[in-house]
Amino acid sequence: xxxxxxxxxxxxxxxxxxxxxxxxxxxxxxxxxxxxxxxxxxxxxxxxxxxxxxxxxxxxxxxxxxxxxxxxxxxxxxxxxxxxxxxxxxxxxxxxxxxxxxxxxxxxxxxxxxxxxxxxxxxxxxxxxxxxxxxxxxxxxxxxxxxxxxxxxxxxxxxxxxxxxxxxxxxxxxxxxxxxxxxxxxxxxxxxxxxxxxxxxxxxxxxxxxxxxxxxxxxxxx
Numbered sequence: 001x002x003x004x005x006x007x008x009x010x011x012x013x014x015x016x017x018x019x020x021x022x023x024x025x026x027x028x029x030x031x032x033x034x035x036x037x038x039x040x041x042x043x044x045x046x047x048x049x050x051x052x053x054x055x056x057x058x059x060x061x062x063x064x065x066x067x068x069x070x071x072x073x074x075x076x077x078x079x080x081x082x083x084x085x086x087x088x089x090x091x092x093x094x095x096x097x098x099x100x101x102x103x104x105x106x107x108x109x110x111x112x113x114x115x116x117x118x119x120x121x122x123x124x125x126x127x128x129x130x131x132x133x134x135x136x137x138x139x140x141x142x143x144x145x146x147x148x149x150x151x152x153x154x155x156x157x158x159x160x161x162x163x164x165x166x167x168x169x170x171x172x173x174x175x176x177x178x179x180x181x182x183x184x185x186x187x188x189x190x191x192x193x194x195x196x197x198x199x200x201x202x203x204x205x206x207x208x209x210x211x212x213x214x215x216x217x218x219x220x221x222x
Contacts, residue, residue, distance in 0.1 A: 011210035012199035025088040027109045039088035053089025060138025067094045110187040
């Protein structure tokens with residue numbers, strides 16, 4: 001059965017089987033772009049906190065956290081949240097698998113570069129003009145940072161799009177819904193994401209709690 005067909009047959013979110021959701025949102029852009037809107041929407045619909053890894057990683061003045069600091073700060077945050085959470089941001093090289101056992105659902109947003117790159121350009125411009133808040137407190141955008149820095153999100157997107165896609169495709173293959181894992185890919189130009197978000201809203205409105213992932217696997221949804 002195809003990955004897309006498997007995703008359609010299963011609930012839009014699994015949770016832990018007891019009505020609690022611990023969700024990772026990943027994207028090809030590396031940092032907040034289209035993910036933040038989805039993260040905010042999911043957190044609001046589910047009534048859980050939103051954790052932005054950008055705001056954890058970046059300290060005022062664009063000071064980067066060390067791997068150890070990021071892991072410690074994320075662990076501290078998660079230990080304080082017993083009602084579930086939505087976490088957005090990749091940072092896989094720094095976090096590794098430290099929080100994977102806790103994750104109930106992983107959403108990989110995989111839109112075309114031609115769709116999300118212009119959005120990142122617009123968001124960067126809005127941050128330069130101080131219309132939108134920075135990705136982390138005390139990390140205001142500048143022309144140099146946005147266009148001429150090794151940490152430029154625009155340059156990063158262009159050079160890492162295929163690298164990230166290849167990595168996440170492998171993660172999907174080994175930990176996708178079709179093999180009883182947590183990974184769910186949402187691609188396309190927006191229709192697939194909109195349909196999935198509606199399914200989440202319908203599930204929450206109905207008050208339904210999905211059975212465990214293992215139960216679905218045993219029922220032949222693999």
